[in-house]
Amino acid sequence: MTDKSDTVGNANTTESKDEKDTAPGAVTDVENIEDETTVAPTRLAEILLDRMTGKLGTEGEILERGRLYQAAIGPALQEALFKATGLEIDVRAAEIHTGRRRKLWSDLNPGKAFCTAWIRGWSSELGYFCGTSIVGSLVECLLGGADPDSIKPTERPMSGIELDMSLMVFEQLNEVLKASVWAKNPEKARAAVSPAEVKIPDIEDDPFIDSHSAAIGFNLEFGPIVAPLFIVAPQSVLLKTRPVRHAALKLAEMKAQADWKQRLGKRVAGSTIRLEARIGLDTMKLSEIGRLKLGDVLPFSEETGARVMLRGNGKDIYTCALGRSGHRYMVQIESAAGTDDNWKKQFS
Numbered sequence: 001m002t003d004k005s006d007t008v009g010n011a012n013t014t015e016s017k018d019e020k021d022t023a024p025g026a027v028t029d030v031e032n033i034e035d036e037t038t039v040a041p042t043r044l045a046e047i048l049l050d051r052m053t054g055k056l057g058t059e060g061e062i063l064e065r066g067r068l069y070q071a072a073i074g075p076a077l078q079e080a081l082f083k084a085t086g087l088e089i090d091v092r093a094a095e096i097h098t099g100r101r102r103k104l105w106s107d108l109n110p111g112k113a114f115c116t117a118w119i120r121g122w123s124s125e126l127g128y129f130c131g132t133s134i135v136g137s138l139v140e141c142l143l144g145g146a147d148p149d150s151i152k153p154t155e156r157p158m159s160g161i162e163l164d165m166s167l168m169v170f171e172q173l174n175e176v177l178k179a180s181v182w183a184k185n186p187e188k189a190r191a192a193v194s195p196a197e198v199k200i201p202d203i204e205d206d207p208f209i210d211s212h213s214a215a216i217g218f219n220l221e222f223g224p225i226v227a228p229l230f231i232v233a234p235q236s237v238l239l240k241t242r243p244v245r246h247a248a249l250k251l252a253e254m255k256a257q258a259d260w261k262q263r264l265g266k267r268v269a270g271s272t273i274r275l276e277a278r279i280g281l282d283t284m285k286l287s288e289i290g291r292l293k294l295g296d297v298l299p300f301s302e303e304t305g306a307r308v309m310l311r312g313n314g315k316d317i318y319t320c321a322l323g324r325s326g327h328r329y330m331v332q333i334e335s336a337a338g339t340d341d342n343w344k345k346q347f348s
Contacts, residue, residue, distance in 0.1 A: 055236045056212040059098075065238050066096035066216045069231070072180045072243035073173075074218060080172040087141060087148065087222065089134075094217035094228060101125070101213040104232050105200045108215060112228065113158060113166035114200055116208075117174045117193040122181050123237045125208045127200075128170045128193070131227030132158055134220050135166045148223035158198055167196040169220075169229070177231065180243040214238055277331050278309045279322065309337065 050056035057065070070093035078091040097104060105114075108129045118124040133153040139162050141148055158166070170193045182189040200206075211234040218229040280301040301307075308320040308331045316337035323330050 050212060054239055055234075057098075057235050057239050061239060062098050062214050062235060063096060065242075066214060067093070068245075069180070069216050069238065069243050070096075070218065072245045073176050073216075073231075076176045076179065077173060077218070080176055081169070084168065084172055085138065085142060087138065090219075090221040091229075092219045092221065094219045095215075096217060097215040098235065099213065100210050101127070101208065101232060101234070102203065102206065102210045104213055104215045108228075108230055108232070109200050111155065112230075113163065113170075113196050113198060115167065115170045115194050115196045117170065117191070119174070119178045119181065119191040120189060122178075122189075122241065123233055125211065125234055126174075126177075127230075127232040128173055129228070129230040129232070130166050130169050131220070131229070132156075132162070132166075132198075134222050134225050134227035135162045135169070137222055137225050139165050151223050151225065153225050163196045163198075167193065170196060173229070173231070181237075181241050211236070274312065275317075276311050277320065277322075278311060280307060280309075 047056065051058070074091045074093060078089065081087070081089045081091070097107075105127055111133075112129040112131050113135060115128050117126040117128055119126070133155065135158065136154060136156075137148070137151045139159075140151060142165075143161075174191050174193050178189055178191040213232055214235050216231045216233070216238075220227045220229050281298050282301050284298075308322050309316055310318045310320050310331060310333070318333045318337055319335050320331035320333050323332055
């Protein structure tokens, strides 16, 4: 698709030294910054060969190209996420790291969802990482109607619904990246992402070569939450392809990715919810509770009688009446516990 002369896109790469010094993040790569006069001759020959063939860039080249990708992808991704969710998620440039792909993947994996991706004619060895804190918060807002400013970041294992949400983020990122590297007719370029996971594959199951790569970072800001998002791609494709600045997605492409909401809805409808029935009893003094023994009988509350609150996942659903059918106790649903019966949205 491209040659080594940067034929894709038309973004301006002119930057002053001051701009490079003040841009967010920094490039870190032992291979790029070590004194090549101190390495073994064989190792030095490999580095020189990789640089001559375009597989390995210098620190300055990767930093400059990484900033171009951040400038091209950031605004378009922010727009795409808003169109897909209706929520304002700020996308800002963050760190740029370089090194061998496997090491970058291992360093970025903790606390993040992960997927592989490919863009035909550009690269089949892409890796995406997204912080789990923002994924859970998006699920909470979209399914439970929570206020983004009131959400508190939590670190916990991801649920199936949250993995679906992270896949939505990765799909939007992949479409924006595709539009950035395919300046002409991006809608004709094929691209896809793998199912989201919480762990990178073991080295024996890793299908990709351990290429010289770069991790281009962004910060996703949503309410009080700031979560990292990274693209890990071979340096060879980054160096040969100049991205298009702010390559906005077309309406057809946005609609093609919009089915994630239906997937989340099916996940919610198919979720297994543990129910519990709580019965209010009369109040007792602490001294009386301390004298309780086996065989004591406690009465129902005089005010509510045998009223039962049906709960699921710690949330009130219905008020019920206690009854009995044969040898089994039952509850009969009487009314919704909340102001409406649209309680499914609370289960995230």
